[in-house]
Amino acid sequence: MIQTLDGMFAKSSNTARQAAIGALMNTRMTGRSVRDHCLKMMAHISTAEVMGAKLEQEMKIDMILESLPNSFSQFKMNYNMNKLKLTPVELMHELESAERSLGKQESAYHAESSSKPKGKPKGGKKNKKQKEIGPAVKPAAMKKPKGKCFKCGQKGH
Template identity: 80%
Template structure:
């Protein structure tokens, strides 16, 4: 059983009421990733296990059920009560998210374009590299939530490209080390 972790507190800070859907979904994905149960939102529910099923099949089914139950609880606990009533009937967290997407997600194309625009237009203009990288990771997370597909290597390239010219030596070292590792 998963314990309430400190990271889950981000979901309790502001209940999702529809006006904050994108940020809520990003936070939910962070918490589910931390709990290592985000897979239930993308993995179909396994079929009922037969009495003569292997232990591995029974374990997979049981683990999916437990993870789904925790995900459903996180979702239900972090949405407004009128939304709880509408989505509580669904057996899986994935069905809950699909329903909420239908209710609150912007046009996926427009939202994806806005997320990519934010990502591509962010440049480090001062402050710490750490803060800049956290901002870039936030943009990448938003893009992932709305299903913008960016390979890991592309994400790294985008972050490196957002750094100022003063990081040219760092970028060159990174690229040279990457080439050496690929041999």
Template identity: 35%
Template sequence: MSEGSTVGAHVIKIMGYIQTLEKLGFPLKDELATDVILQSLPDSFNQFVLNFNMNEINKTPPQLLSMLRTAEINLKNVGPKPVLMVRKGKKKCKSVAKSKGDGKTKTDGKEALRPKKGIKKDGKCFHCGKNGHWKRNCPIHLQEVKKAKTSEASTSEASKEKA
């Protein structure tokens, strides 16, 4: 079938060929006849063929003809497919927010991260419970971490020497 011709005339022509095969002693089952009709359709009916096969619709050739006529009407109503145009280049479009004069202006990202009141210097340490420092700055905690690292290093070296 050529693109732009009516699907009705094409399917009736294919059904005539199928009837001629039956007269010659080579009858085709409805499923095979349906497949022959669907395979002879142009690319514009690809979506219809896909849906037909995915839903496993079992129709006789005359029923398929009526479905194809309906699909052809729907294809004509859709119109041409949209075309995506791509430009070559490095320039990117950036949207710029403009101030509307309401007194609110967008701030820089660095300003938004600054605390409003400042950081409290006097905090209670979760490790030793004393005021004036936090756990990450606690001298007792830092000594324990240092000892743990040295003991891990010595035990790993001893296990390597045994092996």
């Protein structure tokens, strides 16, 4: 009777373990924070282990890293080049730090790209005034006098 029960429940635990590993392998980070994603991945890992999966530490880390979007490619490269050995919780903290610096870079990029382009107009087109008058050269009398520096208060910068 014990063998019969064991046989019946062994099939369901295999199915549950396979489902947990499938969820672990198919989970990808979407728009939420990296902390939420790591916690979700660790929950999948824990479920798979409870169901009998034997996952080594390196495999857990590799699965978490592979589930991250391309915006973390620099982090992954640094992790591999420096041959780091972290636990999933330590990895989560490092990823949070990387996410914060990615956010700063993104906001700096958006601020820079939203400003008007400087320099010549695209396509080599000239301004109408420049075509009619010629190059825009200011005579010395037209130059504005230099005022006080807003940082130090000195004149003539």
